[in-house]
Each structure stands twice: as C-alpha cells, then as structure tokens.
C-alpha cells in the first residue's frame with residue numbers, strides 16, 4: 492500500500508515551491524522576450540547570403556521548407572555491391588527512427604509533430620557505384636554524388652517529393668568511417684523536388700543521434716557548436732552540451748537558446764534582462780528536460796550577436812550530467828564549427844563538485860562573474876534553481 496502511494500506521488504509532482512519564491516522579480520519588471528531575440532553576427536566576408544539557406548544562431552531564422560512545428564521525413568536505405576543493406580540494418584534503423592521522433596517531440600515540448608516513413612527493404616536504393624567509390628570508407632564522403640544518384644535511382648512509387656526531406660542510410664559497418672553529413676539545399680528526386688537530405692551509416696549506422704544532429708542542420712537551420720580548429724574537438728568550448736555539439740555526448744538535451752530560436756519556448760518562459768532592467772534581478776529556472784510552462788531561460792544581450800544565457804540542467808530526460816545552472820555565451824560572431832557557444836560556468840551549491848578538467852575548463856561553484864555581470868545561485872530543488880543576476 493505504501494509502495495503504491497509512493498508511486499503515485501512520484502508520477503504527479505506538485506509545482507516546485509521554489510518557483511513561487513517571493514524574491515523572484517516579476518515578469519513585468521523584465522524586458523520583453525523580443526529584446527532578447529539577438530541577431531546572428533557571423534561575418535559573411537562580403538558574400539551575399541540572402542539567396543542561400545544558411546544555418547544561424549540568431550534571429551530572424553533562416554527559411555527552411557516547413558517551419559519547426561512539423562517534419563515529414565522519408566528514410567531511404569542505400570545498398571551497394573560492397574556494402575549490402577541487410578534485414579538487421581533495417582530493424583535497427585526502424586528502432587533508431589522511433590528514438591529520433593521521441594527525441595525531437597520531447598525537445599519541442601510537444602510543439603512539433605514528427606512523421607517518418609522508413610521505406611521497405613525491397614525498395615532500398617541499388618546504388619550504381621561501390622560504397623568505396625563514393626568515399627564512404629574515408630572521412631569525407633562525396634555527399635553531392637550520393638544524394639544525386641540515390642534520389643535518381645529511388646523508385647518513383649515512393650513519391651519522395653511528398654516529404655520535406657530524406658534521410659539516406661548505409662549499412663552498419665565499422666570500417667565505413669565517413670562522417671554523417673547534411674545536404675541543406677533542395678534537390679531533384681525521381682518524383683519531384685525535396686527540401687534537403689542527410690546521410691549517415693557505416694560506423695554510425697542506425698544511430699538516431701547522428702541522424703537527428705544532421706537533420707538539425709537541414710530542417711532547423713542549426714549550427715555546429717563544436718570546435719573544428721584545428722581538428723574536431725568535441726569538448727571544444729561547450730563540453731558535451733547539446734546534440735548540435737556532439738552526437739556522442741552525455742548531455743544532448745537542446746539548449747534553451749536553441750529552443751528559443753525554434754519557437755519551442757513561449758515568451759513567458761524567457762526571462763529577458765537588458766540595460767533598462769533593474770540592476771539586480773532574481774529568477775526561477777525550471778529544468779530544461781521537464782515539459783512544463785515554467786521559465787526555462789534567463790538571457791541578456793551583450794552586443795549584436797552575443798548573448799549571455801542561463802539554464803537549469805538536471806540528470807533527466809536525455810541528460811546524464813550533474814545538476815547545475817549552466818552559464819554560457821552564445822557568440823554568433825564565431826561561425827558554426829568554430830565553437831560559437833562558450834560555457835562559462837556550471838553553478839552548483841554542492842561543495843564537493845570538482846571543475847571539469849577537459850581541454851576547456853568550465854568553472855564550478857555557486858557564483859561566477861561574466862563580462863561584469865555577477866550570477867549567483869541562491870537555491871536549488873529537484874525541479875529547478877533560483878538565480879540572482881547583478882549587472883555592472
């Protein structure tokens with residue numbers, strides 16, 4: 492009997508008392524969420540990008556095919572004479588796509604609907620060349636040629652043009668070492684144009700995270716958060732936070748900033764602090780892994796394209812991390828793949844936590860000073876955190 496009632500109370504958490512704390516600054520005293528819709532300031536080096544669909548870390552969002560409230564994606568296995576696509580690959584791919592859907596619908600807090608169709612094994616595309624000839628055994632595959640030739644050889648009965656985009660998948664094989672990739676332009680198929688494509692498989696075969704990361708570029712116009720210079724460093728500037736940083740990391744929950752960009756946060760969930768806001772403000776942040784209507788982000792624009800962000804991370808959902816308030820700077824003056832988000836601190840009241848000792852060290856403690864702004868963690872609960880922000 493006791494066990495039964497425990498289960499019931501665990502399944503229906505009451506609202507966090509911390510979210511009602513009297514110290515919290517009233518929303519009317521903050522800046523409107525629109526004041527925090529900072530631009531993307533990546534230098535274009537004189538190129539006119541207005542006709543190109545590019546990824547971006549700012550507002551306004553680049554136009555992709557269908558907006559962020561739905562995705563219709565066809566999943567197309569590719570078979571080669573030297574890399575045949577097998578029934579076991581197909582079963583693994585179907586399981587991966589179930590996870591793909593579950594992930595994105597959770598990241599959007601129910602504000603998106605994912606429809607996918609894994610085409611039948613008998614409709615796997617028989618590719619005209621060997622996998623080796625496309626570079627699949629090397630680091631960089633000939634994406635353009637794979638996309639063009641797979642779509643030209645796909646059965647017209649699949650009616651691929653009725654989908655937003657396609658995910659192309661090769662068989663699982665450890666010696667097929669190409670990096671999963673995104674094709675962000677629209678492309679001709681045997682039944683008309685489609686909005687873009689991703690390609691994965693080989694050593695990353697049937698990996699839902701690899702597919703979801705690449706789809707994040709094509710569907711959502713998101714950038715790579717990792718630091719490619721001098722070579723891929725997945726602990727570059729943002730440790731393992733966010734799927735667009737590392738598809739092998741332990742914290743793939745999308746950041747609050749990404750969800751803000753994608754329209755997956757409502758304005759009242761954004762606590763925007765700017766120069767006209769009081770010098771000292773106090774905020775409750777609900778864990779980003781939890782679906783509720785509580786605030787998820789404190790943001791403060793620093794300059795055009797640069798924004799300071801705070802969010803609450805918990806060992807829940809897709810994250811396997813120590814609880815903390817993650818403090819970071821979105822710096823869109825750095826291009827994608829150049830570490831455009833930089834972690835500044837993991838705030839915790841746990842005195843036993845050690846700083847992360849990676850190539851890039853993230854300070855750990857109850858307070859941090861970032862560009863003259865002092866951020867202090869006042870209290871924490873299982874569900875969220877209370878933070879104070881003092882502007883200089």
Ligand SMILES: [Zn+2]
Nearest residue numbers: 704705708715
């Ligand atoms: Zn990427």
